[in-house]
Amino acid sequence: MLFFAQKVKCEDSNECKKPKRTKGEIEEARQLKIKKKEEEEQSRWRWWEEEKYEDGVKWRFLEHSGPYFPPEYQPLPDNVHFYYDGKKVKLSLAAEEVALFFAQMLDHEYTTKKVFRENFFKDWRKEMTDAERSLIQDLGKCDFGEIHAMHKAKVEARKNMTKEEKQALKEANQKIVDEFGYCLLDHHRERIGNFKIEPPGLFRGRGEHPKQGMLKKRIQPEDIIINCSKEACIPVPPAGHRWKEVRHDNTVTWLVSWTENIQGSIKYIMLNANSKLKGEKDWEKYEVARKLKSCVDNIRSQYRSDLKSRQMSTRQRAVALYFIDKLALRAGNEKEEGETADTVGCCSLRVEHITLHEQMDGKEYVVEFDFLGKDSIRYYNKVPVIKKVFKNLKLFLENKQPGDELFDRLYTSMLNKHLSSLMPGLTAKVFRTYNASITLQEQIKLITISDSVAEKLLSYNRANRAVAILCNHQRAPPKTFDQSMATLQSKIDARKEQLALAKSGLKQAKKEAKAKGSSEFKLQTLVERKKAAVKRCEEQLLKMEIQATDREENKQIALGTSKLNYLDPRISVAWCKNMGLPVDKIYNKSQRDKFAWAIDMTEVDFEF
DNA sequence: ACCAGCACTTAGGAGCGTCCCG
DNA sequence: CGGGACGCTCCTAAGTGCTGGT
Numbered sequence: 001m002l003f004f005a006q007k008v009k010c011e012d013s014n015e016c017k018k019p020k021r022t023k024g025e026i027e028e029a030r031q032l033k034i035k036k037k038e039e040e041e042q043s044r045w046r047w048w049e050e051e052k053y054e055d056g057v058k059w060r061f062l063e064h065s066g067p068y069f070p071p072e073y074q075p076l077p078d079n080v081h082f083y084y085d086g087k088k089v090k091l092s093l094a095a096e097e098v099a100l101f102f103a104q105m106l107d108h109e110y111t112t113k114k115v116f117r118e119n120f121f122k123d124w125r126k127e128m129t130d131a132e133r134s135l136i137q138d139l140g141k142c143d144f145g146e147i148h149a150m151h152k153a154k155v156e157a158r159k160n161m162t163k164e165e166k167q168a169l170k171e172a173n174q175k176i177v178d179e180f181g182y183c184l185l186d187h188h189r190e191r192i193g194n195f196k197i198e199p200p201g202l203f204r205g206r207g208e209h210p211k212q213g214m215l216k217k218r219i220q221p222e223d224i225i226i227n228c229s230k231e232a233c234i235p236v237p238p239a240g241h242r243w244k245e246v247r248h249d250n251t252v253t254w255l256v257s258w259t260e261n262i263q264g265s266i267k268y269i270m271l272n273a274n275s276k277l278k279g280e281k282d283w284e285k286y287e288v289a290r291k292l293k294s295c296v297d298n299i300r301s302q303y304r305s306d307l308k309s310r311q312m313s314t315r316q317r318a319v320a321l322y323f324i325d326k327l328a329l330r331a332g333n334e335k336e337e338g339e340t341a342d343t344v345g346c347c348s349l350r351v352e353h354i355t356l357h358e359q360m361d362g363k364e365y366v367v368e369f370d371f372l373g374k375d376s377i378r379y380y381n382k383v384p385v386i387k388k389v390f391k392n393l394k395l396f397l398e399n400k401q402p403g404d405e406l407f408d409r410l411y412t413s414m415l416n417k418h419l420s421s422l423m424p425g426l427t428a429k430v431f432r433t434y435n436a437s438i439t440l441q442e443q444i445k446l447i448t449i450s451d452s453v454a455e456k457l458l459s460y461n462r463a464n465r466a467v468a469i470l471c472n473h474q475r476a477p478p479k480t481f482d483q484s485m486a487t488l489q490s491k492i493d494a495r496k497e498q499l500a501l502a503k504s505g506l507k508q509a510k511k512e513a514k515a516k517g518s519s520e521f522k523l524q525t526l527v528e529r530k531k532a533a534v535k536r537c538e539e540q541l542l543k544m545e546i547q548a549t550d551r552e553e554n555k556q557i558a559l560g561t562s563k564l565n566y567l568d569p570r571i572s573v574a575w576c577k578n579m580g581l582p583v584d585k586i587y588n589k590s591q592r593d594k595f596a597w598a599i600d601m602t603e604v605d606f607e608f
Numbered sequence: 609a610c611c612a613g614c615a616c617t618t619a620g621g622a623g624c625g626t627c628c629c630g
Numbered sequence: 631c632g633g634g635a636c637g638c639t640c641c642t643a644a645g646t647g648c649t650g651g652t
Contacts, residue, residue: 194640198641198642204643205643206619206643209643252614253615253616254616257615260642263643265614266614267642268615268616278617281617330618331645331646331647333647340643341644343644343645345646374618374619374643374644375619375620375621375644375645377619377620412646413611413647413648427647428647429617429645475620475621478635480634483635484635487635558619558620560620560638561618561619564618564619588637589638590639
């Protein structure tokens with residue numbers, strides 16, 4: 001417990017820096033924060049110490065305030081106009097609202113794309129009156145300039161709000177969170193993840209999405225299904241409205257749902273990641289992955305021998321499993337053509353996505369992958385594979401066109417059915433979790449306890465990064481990346497100069513001390529001071545150099561996704577305990593909340 | 609036995625608040 | 631104390647995988 005008390009102090013550092021406070025006030029504030037922390041700790045639901053519910057039951061009591069709706073559309077002021085073909089046109093309310101959606105996005109690349117413009121224009125015309133529709137026939141003749149300018153001015157004004165205005169806004173938002181942001185679940189107050197209904201707007205798909213630009217309609221209370229206990233107070237719909245349905249289904253975790261008009265899929269309001277419902281599921285996920293650890297050797301030898309099967313579908317399954325295991329590819333469910341961007345996973349790979357090289361870069365049997373995966377993120381990799389896999393791939397490619405399926409006799413459902421027969425609960429995605437977590441554990445085992453804190457954290461981040469690379473978690477390089485790297489480098493250079501200066505100063509002082517005899521007290525302390533200065537300088541330089549390395553290596557890699565979804569938090573918590581580091585060196589507040597179960601239960605000797 | 613529908617996890621980017629430096 | 635960099639939260643799209651109805 002002492003271990004965590006330390007951490008409380010660290011978080012208060014900003015309180016301590018405020019200079020004008022008296023010592024007493026600082027102490028008071030500190031105590032208050034510690035007290036708040038303790039209270040939070042006290043009120044935290046330690047669900048992981050409780051017995052689990054019977055299968056399928058997610059809760060026994062559920063009460064909430066329903067969803068929070070976005071504000072109604074505010075018509076344009078009279079001095080802001082829309083022009084068609086150079087002439088002022090006063091639009092109907094519905095058409096005007098949709099025009100504003102487009103005008104707001106004019107600075108975005110989306111609005112230059114053909115598909116986006118066409119989809120938008122088609123849906124916009126549906127919102128127009130007959131008269132508007134017969135007039136407005138060409139998007140190119142539409143002038144949204146004034147509306148766009150108005151929007152930009154609004155954004156600017158929001159930025160320039162006074163402190164008081166910002167404070168008032170913050171308080172108003174807090175009030176909304178207080179009212180709608182929490183629910184009561186089995187006697188415990190739990191935070192809701194997304195309690196706000198998604199506002200209307202233009203659909204922004206990722207990649208080359210065929211539906212980009214379509215109108216995402218405003219959700220009405222009449223579209224909403226409420227889920228809560230029979231005994232609970234049913235949330236009140238906005239005045240003059242009613243819910244589509246109120247149901248009492250305790251086999252699901254959602255509080256509110258509605259059907260979205262772009263894909264026709266269902267959207268949900270669910271609990272926050274720090275809730276029991278989410279936490280328990282997360283814990284379970286890692287337990288399944290740990291179970292895989294104990295039988296992965298058998299499974300591997302099985303799929304290796306399946307590579308020789310007489311059955312084509314078995315051989316395809318074996319190769320797919322080899323990829324999923326070795327490369328942490330996603331399963332790759334079939335997708336409806338024309339409904340989404342053209343992306344693939346393992347089972348849906350096409351001939352055009354791989355190239356075989358008998359020899360490449362001095363290696364034998366290399367498979368070159370190049371395809372768009374989830375979120376249209378490119379997966380590019382050149383991987384040496386075992387001969388049997390290579391020969392099989394060659395066979396699968398025979399007599400096929402680029403657009404044909406590589407694994408034409410394989411579906412994720414078959415694959416998962418097979419996997420679950422090998423181990424209960426085993427599916428394709430478990431391999432990602434397993435390989436991610438085991439990689440982290442192996443890598444951070446190599447970190448030496450005698451390293452400095454900064455070095456330990458760099459090594460930890462590197463291990464995290466290895467996982468992110470495995471899972472292909474990318475990000476767009478920050479817009480200011482090159483510039484901020486240059487700034488950091490010049491700081492490093494400046495520090496180097498300073499260090500050289502400090503060193504020569506120390507030398508000088510030593511010389512003088514020697515000349516005048518070591519008995520001279522003043523000179524001795526001067527030497528000591530200079531020594532300390534050199535040391536401090538060296539430490540700061542090292543820290544900056546580590547930071548530079550870390551940042552450079554992280555340019556296009558996103559660490560958050562693997563940290564949040566793939567790495568068993570108990571591995572990291574145990575490592576922190578071993579290294580004598582507080583967990584908040586690696587987890588921020590919301591991550592600590594999400595992983596509270598792991599932080600609480602993990603012992604030093606935890607093994608994934 | 610199949611598959612559409614449903615429930616839930618995983619994902620990157622936008623935007624906002626905070627911190628740090630000059 | 632103003633401005634830029636950065637980290638965090640919010641947002642919602644895009645996956646996975648199960649199931650229940652036919």
